[in-house]
Amino acid sequence: MGEEEVEAHQQQIPLLINLPLQLPPSPSSNGQYHKRTGNTWTATAHIITGVIGSGVLSLAWSTAQLGWIAGPLSMLIFAGITIISAFLLCDCYRSPQPETGHIRHPSYMEAVKYNLGRESIWVCGVFQQISLYGTAVAYTITSAISMRAIQKSNCYHKEGHQAPCTYGDSFYMLLFGAIQIVCSQIPDFRNMEWLSILASIMSFSYASIGFALGFAKVIGNRRVKGSISGVQTATIAQKVWKVSQALGDIAFAYPYSVILIEIQDTLKSPPPENQTMKKASMTAVLITTFFYLCCGCFGYAAFGDQTPGNLLTGFGFYEPYWLIDFANACIVLHLVGGYQVFSQPVFAVFEKWCAEKVPNSGFVNNSYTIKIPQLPVLRINLLRLCFRTCYVLSTTGLAMLFPYFNQVLGLLGALNFWPLTIYFPVQMYFVQRKIEPWTRNWIILQSFSFFCLLVSLIALVGSVEGLISERLS
Incomplete structure (x- = not known):
């Protein structure tokens, strides 16, 4: 079957389940070839690293604001939205090209530029960089x-639960920043699978x-706390703000569209x-949804209206203190990797732009080898060292x-959910599949986009x- 026949056959297959083409390796849209060795499991690991981040810790609080029906239902709805968006975006990684058959897009912005033009890339670039940069701030x-x-x-364990045990955050933020300065010298995605x-x-x-x-505390309480309507507030306006913010937190916890194509560019082919x-x-979203429902629902069931904003640091849990310590240490180690997953696309965009503007600059393009005994050889690029440190x-x-x-978390989720997770993937899919306005698929996807826009605006206001x-309190 020829390539034209394959594409014609694909048009008969329902929306979102088009058969992929078996294609030979092709150049990326910047003309470069990279050795790609990733597979389903490395991609799943990248996605889980990007998705299960700080957002999971706020889901019990979000469930408490929404109540027993709206809370779990919202998580399931956002999971479905994330899968649909991811499937749309996966099909935008390659684009037909007369000379080479198909061309690869190594980044989200490259895909937008090729499919939607230069005007769209400026809008997309602003939202993408805000999203990635904001996530790095949230992880810090x-x-x-x-x-x-x-x-x-440890203080509560030694001094008792009524002890003041007050500590500031600044020192720990500086410590995390120092670790990230070192980790940020990892060249790109292909070097950070481990x-x-x-x-x-x-x-x-x-x-x-x-x-x-959460499960153990529910058993210890011998009852499930919480209500259908969620946490009661003094006024209706306060309830609206809290519900809106909870939707923003859930919106932050799920989508990873902003890094999906960068992850896809690490995959070997075949298979497509x-x-x-x-x-x-699909694997990553199902796994994360299971954990999200467990953490959100059991956290709310354990604490009811007193559910803390951050499940593992709000100190509804005090003992066993060593397990709380271990969990928080795991969070820190995870966020070290998560910070890099969301920051590498920012680094790549800036460094590529510099290389194009000043191709003969040694500061931008030269690498220097440093050999330290008992350690692997280090290759230092001065632009990478300076820019990433400042970042x-x-x-x-x-x-x-x-x-x-x-x-x-709520602000970042609300601000970037619709444009990056919904609007651009939908518009690129229209171009890829040549979907005409006012056809059935066009109406379905535009309605889907409009619904997500309303949710995003509500969450943004709250x-x-x-x-x-x-800030004022």
């Missing part, structure tokens, strides 16, 4: 809270501990990259200025109000 905040929680847990696998193991560990502690990526996406310092400084966990209230 979360890691500091977890490191402080270890010290606080870090993603380690981070994935850590995420499973602390999510399992959060679920187990979109086929492998869809399997990895880490800026995220650390902003985290110290706005150390508000739930509010920051999260901004929460951040302003916290």
Whole structure:
């Protein structure tokens, strides 16, 4: 069967389940070839590292605001939205090209540029860089809270639960920043599979501990706390703000569209990259949804209206203190990898731009080898060293200025959920599949996009109000 016949046959297959083409390796849209060795499991590890992050710790609080029906249902709805978005985006990794048959797009922005043009790439670039940068800030905040929680847990164990045990976050943010300055010298995604696998193991560990502690506390209480309507507030307006912020937190916890194509570009072919990526996406979302429901529901069942904003650091749990310490240590180790997963695309965009602007600069393009006894050979690039160090310092400084966990997560989730997870993937899919306006598939996907826009706007308003209230209080 010729390639034209395969494409014609694909048009008969229902929306979102098109058969992938078996294609030979092709150049990326920047003309470069890279050795790609990734598979379903490495892609799943990258996704889980990016998805199960600090967002999972806020889901019990989100469930408490929404109640027993709306809370779990919201998580399932966002899981479904994430899978649909991921499947749309997977099919946008390759584009037909007369000369080479198909061309690969190594990044989200390259795919937008090729499919939607230069005007769209500026809008997409702003939202993508805000999303990635904001996630790095959120991870810095979360890691500091977890490191402080270890010290606080030990203090409570020694001094009693009524002891003040108050500690600041600044020192821990600076410590996390120092670690990230070192880790940021990893050249790109293809060199950090080991870090993603380690981070994935850590995420499973602390999510399992959060679920187990919640389950144990429910058994100890001998009843399930909470209600259908969720936490009661003094006014209807306050309830609306809290519900909106909870939706923003859930929106932050799920999507990974902003790094999906970067992950897909690490996959070997054959089998086709979109086929492998869809399997990895389905596996990762099912796993994360299971942990999210367990942590969110059992956390709410254990604490009811008193559910803390961060399940493992809000100190509903005090004992066994060593297990709390271990869980928070796992969070920190996971966030070390998660920070890199979300920061590497930012590094790649800036460094590629510099290389194109000044191709003859030694500062930009030359690498220097440093050999330290008993350690692997280090290759240092001066641009990479300077830019990435400044980037880490800026995220650390902003985290110290706005150390508000739930509010920051909600704002980031609401701000970037619709444009990056829904709008651009849908529009690129229209171009890829040549879907005409007002056809059945066009109406379905546009309705889907409009619904997600409304949810995003509601969550954005509530999260901004929460951040302003916290800053003024």
